Amino acid sequence: MTTRTPRFGLYVHIPFCPQRCPYCAFTVVTGREDAVEAYVEAVCTEIGNWRHLRDRGGLDTVFFGGGTPSRLASAQLVRILETASRVLGLRALAEITVEANPTTAEASSFADLRRAGCNRLSIGVQSFRDASLHRLGRMHSATDAAGAYKVARDADFDSVSMDVIFSIPGAPAEDWPATLQQVVELDPDHVSAYGLSVEPGTPFERRRLAGELPEVGEEADAADYEQLVQILDRAGYEHYEISNFARSGHRSRHNWDCWTGAEYLGVGLSAHSYLAGRRFWNGSDLDEYVRRIQLGESTQSGEETLADPDARRESLWLGLRTCEGVALSQSESERLMASDLLPRLQRGGQVCVDGRRLRLTETGFSIADALSVSIADIVVEPDLALHT
Ligand code: SF4
DSSP states (O other), X not given: OOOOOOOEXXXXXXXXXXXXXXXXXXXXXXXXXXXXXXXXXXXXXXXXXXXXXXXXXXXXXXXXXXXXXXXXXXXXXXXXXXXXXXXXXXXXXXXXXXXXXXXXXXXXXXXXXXXXXXXXXXXXXXXSOHHHHHHTTOSOOHHHHHHHXXXXXXXTOSEXXXXXXXXXXXXXXXXXXXXXXXXXXXXXXXXXXXXXXXXXXXXXXHHHHTTOSOOOOHHHHHHHHHHHHHHHHHTTOEEEETTEEEOTTOSOHHHHHHHTTOEEEEESTTOEEEETTEEEEEOSOHHHHHHHHXXXXXOEEEEEEOOTTHHHHHHHHHHHTBTTOEEOOHHHHHHHHHSSHXXXXXXXXXXXXXXXXXXXXXXXXXXXXXHHHXXXXXXXXXXXXXXX
């Protein structure tokens, strides 16, 4: 019998952006073009520091996220990719994703990214309405976004994804279906759609606290999500995770692996890793990161080892967000069957049970967080840690 090598991915954080969007809470650096080359060098060195992970049998996926990875010169991206390939190995048909903004300047580098070996492009469209893009503080227009998508198709990526945002404060109700309609007309292979949340420390939060940012109510948010599901379902997309939709064969393998417990290494500012049951992450200060790498010091700023029952609660939460749901153990399944929760959820059309596999329906997806807490309260043994 042959054993399958566990899946393994690499996340590379590229923090540089031309300006900070007012809703953004990611680790982003602006106005530091002077530091890009030293950062690329540091990332390559950090990858080299993990050469012992070569024994994982090579990378299934590489994901350049940001920030704005497409702001790197393609030669810099190639250098990181070649380092990853040399140090960790790339498995055949590895998925290599780059996140990109749809400005004209960045679209001009898409063909180079494709030639560099990237086979999946994720474009941060966000909206096809100029007024909404303006509200989000984005620098591109709807026309730029459609143009960038065409450039990506011409560059012949295996898979092109679009990110879009709903529940934009102050946006008229008709903007969201109009954006979705345009998405469907352009027909990307993959769509990620997120409701905007106002994060602590962002300009949006300051405006909200000052009463200057319109509230988006729960009902409006739920209505936007419902339109998303209906319109993309009608267009034939598979709803494979709460916020993600794909044409057949175009799921994001990198994200899927993260949701389903595969190991990944993260390099660069704030990048998170999950290896051998331990989660750890880098610090978020650019100069400090580069300095530590140059001095051969650790860049790690935190770590945690999730033990049961928290680890099981998390795997249930992540699994229930996917279309494949979770496989329950015999005892978990028995606890669920004996509860009055299951018949209630089944009557409400919120869950499906197939043997010991439990998954949420579309109705269940819309309240997934609350459902996964209720389900975990029943199925996860509270004193699991004492038994392991
Ligand atoms: S482009 Fe993306 S990562 Fe950069 S500031 Fe805007 S939202 Fe944040």
